[in-house]
Amino acid sequence: MTGPILIVGEVQNGHLSGPTLEAISVARSLGGSPSSLVGFVAGHDSRSTALEFGRFGVSHVWVARDPTLDSAPIAALALYIAAAATKAGAETILVGGTTLGRDLMGRLAIRWNAAVATGVTEVRRDGAALQVRRPIFGGRATETRRLDGAHVALALRPHAFPAPLDAPVDPVIEDLPSVPLPAAWLAPRRTGTETSAEGAGPSLGDASIVVSGGRGVRTAENFQLVEELAAALGAAVGASRAVTDAGWRPSSYQVGQTGRSVSPQLYLAVGISGAIQHLVGMLSSRVIVAINSDASAPIFRVADYGIVGDLFQIVPALTAEVRRVRAL
Amino acid sequence: MEIVVCIKPVPEAETRLRVAPGGATLDAEGVKFVLAGYDESALEQALLLKEALAGSKVHAISFGPAPRTEEVLRAAVALGADLATWVESPSGSAVDPIQVARALAGAIAAIPHDLVLCGKQAGDDEAGLVPSALGELLALPDFGSVVDLRWDPVTARFKFLRSTDAGGERWEAATPCVIGLQQAWNDPRTAKLPNILKSRKAAIAKHPAGPDLPGARSEPQGFELPAPRTGARLIEYKSPQEAAQTLVRILREEAKVFP
Numbered sequence A: 001m002t003g004p005i006l007i008v009g010e011v012q013n014g015h016l017s018g019p020t021l022e023a024i025s026v027a028r029s030l031g032g033s034p035s036s037l038v039g040f041v042a043g044h045d046s047r048s049t050a051l052e053f054g055r056f057g058v059s060h061v062w063v064a065r066d067p068t069l070d071s072a073p074i075a076a077l078a079l080y081i082a083a084a085a086t087k088a089g090a091e092t093i094l095v096g097g098t099t100l101g102r103d104l105m106g107r108l109a110i111r112w113n114a115a116v117a118t119g120v121t122e123v124r125r126d127g128a129a130l131q132v133r134r135p136i137f138g139g140r141a142t143e144t145r146r147l148d149g150a151h152v153a154l155a156l157r158p159h160a161f162p163a164p165l166d167a168p169v170d171p172v173i174e175d176l177p178s179v180p181l182p183a184a185w186l187a188p189r190r191t192g193t194e195t196s197a198e199g200a201g202p203s204l205g206d207a208s209i210v211v212s213g214g215r216g217v218r219t220a221e222n223f224q225l226v227e228e229l230a231a232a233l234g235a236a237v238g239a240s241r242a243v244t245d246a247g248w249r250p251s252s253y254q255v256g257q258t259g260r261s262v263s264p265q266l267y268l269a270v271g272i273s274g275a276i277q278h279l280v281g282m283l284s285s286r287v288i289v290a291i292n293s294d295a296s297a298p299i300f301r302v303a304d305y306g307i308v309g310d311l312f313q314i315v316p317a318l319t320a321e322v323r324r325v326r327a328l
Numbered sequence B: 001m002e003i004v005v006c007i008k009p010v011p012e013a014e015t016r017l018r019v020a021p022g023g024a025t026l027d028a029e030g031v032k033f034v035l036a037g038y039d040e041s042a043l044e045q046a047l048l049l050k051e052a053l054a055g056s057k058v059h060a061i062s063f064g065p066a067p068r069t070e071e072v073l074r075a076a077v078a079l080g081a082d083l084a085t086w087v088e089s090p091s092g093s094a095v096d097p098i099q100v101a102r103a104l105a106g107a108i109a110a111i112p113h114d115l116v117l118c119g120k121q122a123g124d125d126e127a128g129l130v131p132s133a134l135g136e137l138l139a140l141p142d143f144g145s146v147v148d149l150r151w152d153p154v155t156a157r158f159k160f161l162r163s164t165d166a167g168g169e170r171w172e173a174a175t176p177c178v179i180g181l182q183q184a185w186n187d188p189r190t191a192k193l194p195n196i197l198k199s200r201k202a203a204i205a206k207h208p209a210g211p212d213l214p215g216a217r218s219e220p221q222g223f224e225l226p227a228p229r230t231g232a233r234l235i236e237y238k239s240p241q242e243a244a245q246t247l248v249r250i251l252r253e254e255a256k257v258f259p
């Protein structure tokens, strides 16, 4: 597996997304020479993002301009990605750690006959194969897996890899010929998009800091205390199921077994007891901090740092302190 | 509507994880297996659709070894599934999620399916690979991370929200399609005792996984449990302000999680 590596570019606010940049740095650590790094981006207006690939050392970019891709199911995108991989003679496809990355992998496993893995936090070469590590069981275990064969496709876990340093090259940008898409795949229609239901800050999946509140906040109005702390930290806001069940915040906030899984650099649990169904959604966070009035709450067993105290006193003080040091 | 729900037997959430001899997988000895969390919600969603659409059937399908696979299928029947199919896992060999998808696709292709409902990812391997692989194998569109799934009888289409990193996408799709559900709040029902008793005698169709199943393309080599967390370092303080200052200093200087 030393052949070209195809990096699937996801665009956010007109730029390559953070997870895509992380995929580029993984490709660089595996690939060596710039000539082995190939980008892919979809969209009729993708020249500037294609150029952005060049800034990070990707020397060749394939562009899928098919306008139907804007609102087609991911299956259609997977066809173009497989076509680009074939054009590039790629042996490896890397996608950032987003919903898109995961949803592509099953398709690529079949269509491109690839060994695949999702949620990958480490990658290394193992002779002719690749060896990956990935958290499983909600971060309660880590597996090492060997991926064999001529084709491997990986979806990474967000925040597991550094952003790449600049290594500018002048990329060759080429349009992919259009690929016939099965009519059945184009019948479903995207009728709209909604920006993050989680409010104005970063979304749960992306954020490097998450502040979550639990039943300890007591009312929907009090939940603002949690949101103010999150705003001061530039964090996303999460919640335990007690909060979403009570209707204090919508279910899109829920972290845990039946909500979202997050793995930020910092997870702050406020007034959350630490039930296993909550823990499995956040245990793979790098640093966990708990604020809870009950010193015997199970959350303190998994947290790195804890404050035993009344959240109604601690949280406002913390928000003020964060604002002070960040001079907001 | 013919609704197929894919159910994976996974260790119950409270399971104490142990490493199997050999070091590459979970030690399943003595572990209780249950419906994966999202699958429970997917089954609930299927039952809600069935209740809303007269003449519908819910068909639970599961791939895996005895006895756990049969057990979760009986649990699904007790909850209200009309039919159950057990896709028998070839014994002994390790399987990867793509092989699971191939085996399931073989069985699903042989039964009526207007909607194939999966969980968006299973709580054990967290792969999230089966729904999109099923879409490719069955030549159907698939949608992952779906919440708020409804059937619109007027347009004869599903309407739903795909939860994405940037927020959400509203979609409409006709049957047949594959949906990976990320439903957090539909509060799965619990089975009533008479139904549990009845489910013990329910017929479970068996489907062989197929001798021509291609080999696994990925293989587990290690299963590691993190060093037990030693418990939080508790911050001592005399005032909330002092607690806040200490924590912020630690997070910046020691843990280096924000500038």
Ligand SMILES: Cc1cc2nc3c(=O)[nH]c(=O)nc-3n(C[C@H](O)[C@H](O)[C@H](O)COP(=O)(O)OP(=O)(O)OC[C@H]3O[C@@H](n4cnc5c(N)ncnc54)[C@H](O)[C@@H]3O)c2cc1C
Pocket (backbone or CB within 6 Å): A213, A214, A215, A216, A217, A239, A240, A241, A242, A243, A254, A255, A256, A257, A258, A259, A260, A270, A271, A272, A273, A274, A275, A276, A277, A278, A281, A291, A292, A293, A294, A297, A309, A310, A311, A312, B037
């Ligand atoms: C199948 C299933 C799936 C589930 N999925 C999820 C899931 O995805 N996510 C999830 O979160 N839960 C889930 N749960 C629910 C889970 O079991 C817990 O019930 C839930 O996480 C509890 O939420 P909590 O910690 O906010 O509330 P509680 O357990 O009630 O804890 C509240 C905490 O607040 C503290 N507190 C109270 N007042 C104060 C104060 N003034 N200052 C500081 N601290 C205070 C208390 O000491 C307590 O520890 C699931 C349960 C089941 C059965």
Ligand SMILES: Nc1ncnc2c1ncn2[C@@H]1O[C@H](COP(=O)(O)O)[C@@H](O)[C@H]1O
Pocket (backbone or CB within 6 Å): B005, B006, B007, B008, B009, B036, B038, B039, B061, B062, B063, B064, B097, B100, B104, B117, B118, B119, B120, B121, B122, B123, B125, B126, B127, B128, B129, B130, B131
């Ligand atoms: N062994 C299995 N039997 C039936 N369904 C499965 C199996 N494995 C996975 N699935 C389905 O696919 C979803 C995603 O699983 P995974 O790809 O393993 O994360 C699960 O929530 C199930 O709906």
